[in-house]
Structure formats: structure tokens, C-alpha cells
Amino acid sequence: MRILIIEDEVKAAEYLRKGFSENGFVSDVANDGEDGLHLALTGDYDLIILDVGLPERSGWSVISELRRKEKEMPVLFLTARDAVEDRIKGLELGADDYLVKPFVFSELVARVRTILRRGPLKQPDVFTVGDLVIDLVRHKATRANLRLDLTPKEFSLLSLLARRTGEVVSRTLIAEQVWDMNFDSDTNVVDVAVRRLRAKVDDPHEAKLIHTLRGVGYVLEER
Amino acid sequence: MSLKSAEQAPHAEPRRRWSITQRLVVTYTLSAVAMLAITAIFLNWTLHSSLHKAEQDYIDDRIRVYRGIIEHSPDFLFFVLQDIEWQGSFVKYPQYYARLLNDQCHIIIETAHMNKLIPIEKFPDACVTKETSKVRPKSDNNVVYRSENGRSYLLETYWTKTVEPSQPVAIQIAIDITSQENIIQTNQRQMIAIIMAGILFAVLFSVVVARRVLSPLNELAETAKQISMDKISMRATDPERWPVELQTLAIAFNEMLGRLENSFICLFHSAANLAHALRTPINILMGEAEVALSQERSPDEYRKVLESSLEEHMRLSRLIEAVFFLSRAENPSAAIERSLFNPLEEVEKVFSFYEALAADKKAQLTSHGDGLVSGDRIFIRRVISNLVSNALYYSTPGVKIDITVKQLEDNSLELVVSDTGFGIDDKNLSRIFERFFREETSNVCNPNGSGLGLSIVKCIMDLHKGTVTIQSVLGQGTTISCIFPPGPN
Known part of the structure; x- marks a missing residue:
């Protein structure tokens, strides 16, 4: 998977490149709009991460030019501008997603994965992580064949982590997906909720499945 | 038009x-x-x-x-x-x-x-x-x-x-x-x-x-002409001696100056407070990094420093988001996306979000009443969320938090959040909606608080052309009433 990062802040571009390569992506960096457009037109990229405010040529202009030349690779906008009109403009120009700075890197990786995974991919109904089995259809979870007594919200939290097994899920995303709290909400509440979930899922067992990445989020996996 | x-x-x-x-x-x-x-x-x-x-x-x-x-x-x-x-x-x-x-x-x-x-x-x-x-x-x-x-x-x-x-x-x-x-x-x-x-x-x-x-x-x-930033406390002198018609003008003029002065003071305060709010996390970041770099450490120690710095960065990021929200909402042309709904739906959502925290605190969350509100669903959810969050943090275990929704005679909707928490000192009540204002003790209860929660509530109520009033008795609890006027139609 090749990703092109068009970002004028050198430090930001560098940490993005590093982060993506550690997550199994190959990435190239362009520091201005012209270079970025040139690379995007000539190279073969699976996805472009595009900043809006760029020297030489703005992000808006880069994407319009790409779409005009019928380059249909997915584009994810990164920007410090978060007015609703800006989001709409980005999406209208043909962007696939939009992330406002500052963001959590794991969130960006998750979104990139989602975009690249898009298409006719069938989600399984049952997830298995170690001896934990989550059945989305029958709405029940078992660990070591013992049924877990979960509240509806705890179940949807667990299934969110299960659907992204091995990925870090940020607290913001959890608040958004599980409780529909799509504004800056108190992430401490998420910590408490995860702690209570953990008490039911992990505490009785030797092998822990829910792991904390302090300051980032949570990941469900067998270690 | x-x-x-x-x-x-x-x-x-x-x-x-x-x-x-x-x-x-x-x-x-x-x-x-x-x-x-x-x-x-x-x-x-x-x-x-x-x-x-x-x-x-x-x-x-x-x-x-x-x-x-x-x-x-x-x-x-x-x-x-x-x-x-x-x-x-x-x-x-x-x-x-x-x-x-x-x-x-x-x-x-x-x-x-x-x-x-x-x-x-x-x-x-x-x-x-x-x-x-x-x-x-x-x-x-x-x-x-x-x-x-x-x-x-x-x-x-x-x-x-x-x-x-x-x-x-x-x-x-x-x-x-x-x-x-x-x-x-x-x-x-x-x-x-x-x-x-x-x-x-x-x-x-x-x-x-x-x-x-x-x-x-x-x-x-x-x-x-003479009034400027540094002479903002100047007023027209003794308007009482003026003819009646001009008296009203002079009094209105003085009152306007009073309001402006207050806004300026608020602005100065909130700028100072913002700087203060930024100073704390940045101080931690600088200190931690400096100490960490002062000698060779194990990877585990470096990790801890980085994790801690990430937390501080998240705090800064939330602060920026909140300040941004307030400044955008204050823009006179800011518009809200109105719809008509029962606010209890949002109350239930917020309660379910705080369920775990409430259980930890053995808090009782209850809601009553019925009614319809015309407003922005997400904003109103944010109002409820901020108020419930305050009630949960600034209280002892076993706190009772009740939300009552009531349709008033003129079709406005009243949403009352009352708790049996710590209450607020009388001398602080008038400043409680001020940006970054926090009582001296509040940092102990909610170290992650930004001091902007109630400012955001006030701001959202202003966007809805509604009002928010607060009553509090120290040691007994706080009651906050939000009144949303009926929608334009």
C-alpha cells in the first residue's frame, strides 16, 4: 500500500511518514502543492493525504486538478480549518474523508484503513479474539465459554474494539461510535467505561485482551 | 432584508x-x-x-x-x-x-x-x-x-x-x-x-x-471621543441635570459603556485565563522533557514521559477545540440547525454516556417530565452533557442528579438540572459562566476540567436566544435552569 503525504510542515510530514511505515504502509512526502500534484499524477498511489493550506498550490486546487485528470485514488484531507463549509467543500471536491488538526494519529490510521477497505467487504457476524467470542447477531459475548453479563453500551463498546482487533481505537472515536457524543466530550468517562468493561472481560482471566495505550486509546488483541 | x-x-x-x-x-x-x-x-x-x-x-x-x-x-x-x-x-x-x-x-x-x-x-x-x-x-x-x-x-x-x-x-x-x-x-x-x-x-x-x-x-x-481602551471607565457626567429627552440618551450611553467595559474586562480576564490555562500543560511538557533528557534512561522511562506528554497534548487540543467553539458560536452570524425534538431523548443518551462514571460514584441519575424543544440537537446534548458532568465531578459519592423537562405556558421549554453536590459559593455565582473561571477547589475534583464547560452552556443558550440561570446553596447543591424559547415557526 503506497500513500502520498502532501504536507508543508516538515516535522508533521516526517512523523506521518514514520507512523505510516510502522503501520505497514509505504509513503512518500511532498512539501508543496506543485510537487505533490506532480507526484500524484506520475506515481502510483493507493491514497493521498492532503493538507489544505500549502505553498505553490492549495489542497483544494490539487484535488480539483487530480479529479479533472481522472485520477480517482482516495484523498483524505488534513486541515486546521474545521468550519462546516470547509468540510463540505472538501467532500464536494471529491475527498473521501476529512480530519481536523490536531488529531490522534491512530485515528488517522484507522480512517485510512477504512477508506482502503471500502467496497464489498463482508463483515463477519462473529469475532473471536483468543477465547473471547463476540456474536453480533445474537448480541452476546462469551469468554472461555462463560457468558459475559454486559450492558447494551458495554456490548457495543466491546464489539467496536472487536471489529478493529489489533488496531488502536481512540477514546474520541469510542465516545462518538458508542454514545454518539460527537463533540469534545469528557474522555475520562470512556476510561471509566473501559475499566468497567475490563472488570467483566479481563479481570477473571489470566490472559488480558483489552490493552491501554496511554494517552492514545485502547486495543483488543491477544498478546 | x-x-x-x-x-x-x-x-x-x-x-x-x-x-x-x-x-x-x-x-x-x-x-x-x-x-x-x-x-x-x-x-x-x-x-x-x-x-x-x-x-x-x-x-x-x-x-x-x-x-x-x-x-x-x-x-x-x-x-x-x-x-x-x-x-x-x-x-x-x-x-x-x-x-x-x-x-x-x-x-x-x-x-x-x-x-x-x-x-x-x-x-x-x-x-x-x-x-x-x-x-x-x-x-x-x-x-x-x-x-x-x-x-x-x-x-x-x-x-x-x-x-x-x-x-x-x-x-x-x-x-x-x-x-x-x-x-x-x-x-x-x-x-x-x-x-x-x-x-x-x-x-x-x-x-x-x-x-x-x-x-x-x-x-x-x-x-x-475621549473614550479608548485605557479610558473605558469614563462616563457622561451627571446626566440628571440634562433635559429629560437627552437624559435617556445619556443614561443609555453610560449603560452601553458599562456593558462594553464589562466585555473588555471579560476579554482581558479570559485572555489572561487562557494564557494561564495554556501555561499549566506547557509547563508540564517542558519540565518532563527536560528532566527526561538530562540523563540516560530506560526505554520504559522514555515511554512514560511520552505517554504523559501525549496526555498533556490532548488537554491542549481539547482546550483549543473549546475556545474555537466559543469564538465561532459568538460570531453574530453563527446559525444553528434547528429541529423539534423531545430533550429527554438527549438526556437518556447523556445518562448512558455517564452511566459508568455514575456507577463508580454511586450517583443516582433520574429524569422527569415531557416536552418539545426547538433547537440544535447536538448543541443541546452538549449542554446536558456539560451540566451532568459538572454535577458528577463536583459532588460526593451518592449524589442525586435530576433532570426535569417542562413545557412552559408560552411554549418555551425549561430544562432543569439539579444536584445534591457541593454547591457554589455565593461570591463566585456571578462569575460562574465566565470563561476559564474555576473555583479554587475545583481542580481537585476534576483535574482535566478546562473551566469552559459552563461558558459553553451559556454560549449555546445564547445561540438559542434562551436563558440560563443558576441557584446554589453551598453544601446542599446546585440547580441550573435552561429556558429555550419556542422556535421561529
Whole structure:
């Protein structure tokens, strides 16, 4: 998977490149709009991460030019501008997603994965992580064949982590997906909720499945 | 609509506008002139008509005397001659001239020099036929004639008949009205002089009055000119001594300055508070990094430093988001996406979000009532979330938090969040919605709090044109009431 990062802040571009390569992506960096457009037109990229405010040529202009030349690779906008009109403009120009700075890197990786995974991919109904089995259809979870007594919200939290097994899920995303709290909400509440979930899922067992990445989020996996 | 009218205004501008002083002077002068003119015209007319009546009476009197002589005495010529001679020969300007004409319109007798001064044909009905003269013995119209010697005469003709033999005779009387005319003219000149003086007086007087009346406005303008950021506490002095109309203006002006001053103070405070709020995480970040780099450490130690720094960065990021939200929401053109819904739906959502935290704290979350609110769902969710969060953090375990929703009579919706928490000190209540304001103890309860939660609540209520009020008793709890007015439809 090749990703092109068009970002004028050198430090930001560098940490993005590093982060993506550690997550199994190959990435190239362009520091201005012209270079970025040139690379995007000539190279073969699976996805472009595009900043809006760029020297030489703005992000808006880069994407319009790409779409005009019928380059249909997915584009994810990164920007410090978060007015609703800006989001709409980005999406209208043909962007696939939009992330406002500052963001959590794991969130960006998750979104990139989602975009690249898009298409006719069938989600399984049952997830298995170690001896934990989550059945989305029958709405029940078992660990070591013992049924877990979960509240509806705890179940949807667990299934969110299960659907992204091995990925870090940020607290913001959890608040958004599980409780529909799509504004800056108190992430401490998420910590408490995860702690209570953990008490039911992990505490009785030797092998822990829910792991904390302090300051980032949570990941469900067998270690 | 309002935009359109604002654009049209500059087009109307070129029309020259009169100053208030000019308007007052013109109005005052015009009314003074009108009053004086009416008075003058009336007086002049009265004088004119009374003088005219005196002249008329005199001329009628003369004619009556002549008629008496002519109609009763066959020797009328003798008497008339005597009378005429008295007037004509010894008086330089006789009071009246008289002339008798026969039916052929020939002079029978007249006052000396009369023919030269006042010819026959200048008289009304001078020479008419016998038939007409019988019908109209007295002419209707008197004529004023200005003779060549510069004097004015009132002329009248009267037809009558002599006795034995009965012959038609016309009596023509001309009375000298020069002095009366002079009186009227003098009177007119005086009146015009009075009007002129009146105009002058009215102009001067109204200029002085207008200047005096408007002087507080200049004072107000002077005050306004002097006001700047560092002199924001200046006010118009003693508006009580001003005229009532301007008093309201001055008081409103002072009140506006008061509000501005408050906003400025708030702005200074919140800028200082923002700097303070930024200082804490940045201080931690700098210190931790510096200490970490001061010597070689194990990867695990580096990891801990990085994790801690990430937490501080998240705190900064949340702070930025909140400040951004407030500044955007404060933009007067900020719009909300209204829909009509039952706020209890959102209350349930928020409760489920805080479920875990509440369980940890053994808090009881309850909700009551029913109703519909017109507003932005996500914003209202945020209001409820911030209020519940405060209630959970600033309370002891076992706190009772209740949300009651009620439709008021005017169709507004009241949402009341009450808790049995710590309560807020009276002295802090007035500042509680201020940005970054936190009670001294609040950092212990919620170290991640930004001090913006209630500011955001206030801001969202302002966006909905609603109100938020707070009541609190220290040690007993806090009740916050949000009233959302009915939607525009």
C-alpha cells in the first residue's frame, strides 16, 4: 500500500511518514502543492493525504486538478480549518474523508484503513479474539465459554474494539461510535467505561485482551 | 432584508441634511413670522376698515346735507355756493370738493379748481341717463382717485331732483382722504419693521436656545471621543441635570459603556485565563522533557514521559477545540440547525454516556417530565452533557442528579438540572459562566476540567436566544435552569 503525504510542515510530514511505515504502509512526502500534484499524477498511489493550506498550490486546487485528470485514488484531507463549509467543500471536491488538526494519529490510521477497505467487504457476524467470542447477531459475548453479563453500551463498546482487533481505537472515536457524543466530550468517562468493561472481560482471566495505550486509546488483541 | 436596506442607505446620503440647529431656527423663525404677519394683517385691516367707515360716513353726511338743500329749497344754488366757497376759497386743501351736474352732464356749480383736480369722468356713474339715475340714485362703488396734486380723494356721485322745477341733478362729492391714507401707509411700514425685527429676534433667540439645548450633545460627543481602551471607565457626567429627552440618551450611553467595559474586562480576564490555562500543560511538557533528557534512561522511562506528554497534548487540543467553539458560536452570524425534538431523548443518551462514571460514584441519575424543544440537537446534548458532568465531578459519592423537562405556558421549554453536590459559593455565582473561571477547589475534583464547560452552556443558550440561570446553596447543591424559547415557526 503506497500513500502520498502532501504536507508543508516538515516535522508533521516526517512523523506521518514514520507512523505510516510502522503501520505497514509505504509513503512518500511532498512539501508543496506543485510537487505533490506532480507526484500524484506520475506515481502510483493507493491514497493521498492532503493538507489544505500549502505553498505553490492549495489542497483544494490539487484535488480539483487530480479529479479533472481522472485520477480517482482516495484523498483524505488534513486541515486546521474545521468550519462546516470547509468540510463540505472538501467532500464536494471529491475527498473521501476529512480530519481536523490536531488529531490522534491512530485515528488517522484507522480512517485510512477504512477508506482502503471500502467496497464489498463482508463483515463477519462473529469475532473471536483468543477465547473471547463476540456474536453480533445474537448480541452476546462469551469468554472461555462463560457468558459475559454486559450492558447494551458495554456490548457495543466491546464489539467496536472487536471489529478493529489489533488496531488502536481512540477514546474520541469510542465516545462518538458508542454514545454518539460527537463533540469534545469528557474522555475520562470512556476510561471509566473501559475499566468497567475490563472488570467483566479481563479481570477473571489470566490472559488480558483489552490493552491501554496511554494517552492514545485502547486495543483488543491477544498478546 | 436588513442587508438590502443597509446597502440602500448610502444612496440616500447625498441629499444634504440640515442640522438640528438649522431646523430649529427655521421652524422657530417661520412660526414667529407667520404669527406676526397674521397680527399685522389683521390690525391693518381693522384700521383700514374703521378709517374707511369714517370716510364713508363723512361722504354720506355731505350728500345728505346737499340732498336736503337741493330737494327742499328752490334757492339751493345760493346755499351750495356759500358752502363751496367756504371750502374752496379759504382752505388750501379743502376737506371736500362738491360739484352739481345737470342731466346733460354739464357743471352747474363746483368748488374752485375742482375741474382741474378731479375731472367729472373720474367719478363713478358720472354721466348716466335719466332712467338709470332714477333707478340708482346712489352709486354703489366709491372710487379712490389720486389727483395730480398728489392727494387722494374718495369720490361719490348721487342723483337727485330739484323742487320747482323738478330737474335731475347729480351731486359729486370728493373728500380728501390723504391723511387717512398716510396713516395706513405709516402703519404698514411700522408693521413691516416689526416683522423684520421679529425675524431677527426669532433667529437670534432660536440660535441661542438651540445651542443651549444641544450643548449636552456636544458634551456627549466629547466624552465619546475621549473614550479608548485605557479610558473605558469614563462616563457622561451627571446626566440628571440634562433635559429629560437627552437624559435617556445619556443614561443609555453610560449603560452601553458599562456593558462594553464589562466585555473588555471579560476579554482581558479570559485572555489572561487562557494564557494561564495554556501555561499549566506547557509547563508540564517542558519540565518532563527536560528532566527526561538530562540523563540516560530506560526505554520504559522514555515511554512514560511520552505517554504523559501525549496526555498533556490532548488537554491542549481539547482546550483549543473549546475556545474555537466559543469564538465561532459568538460570531453574530453563527446559525444553528434547528429541529423539534423531545430533550429527554438527549438526556437518556447523556445518562448512558455517564452511566459508568455514575456507577463508580454511586450517583443516582433520574429524569422527569415531557416536552418539545426547538433547537440544535447536538448543541443541546452538549449542554446536558456539560451540566451532568459538572454535577458528577463536583459532588460526593451518592449524589442525586435530576433532570426535569417542562413545557412552559408560552411554549418555551425549561430544562432543569439539579444536584445534591457541593454547591457554589455565593461570591463566585456571578462569575460562574465566565470563561476559564474555576473555583479554587475545583481542580481537585476534576483535574482535566478546562473551566469552559459552563461558558459553553451559556454560549449555546445564547445561540438559542434562551436563558440560563443558576441557584446554589453551598453544601446542599446546585440547580441550573435552561429556558429555550419556542422556535421561529
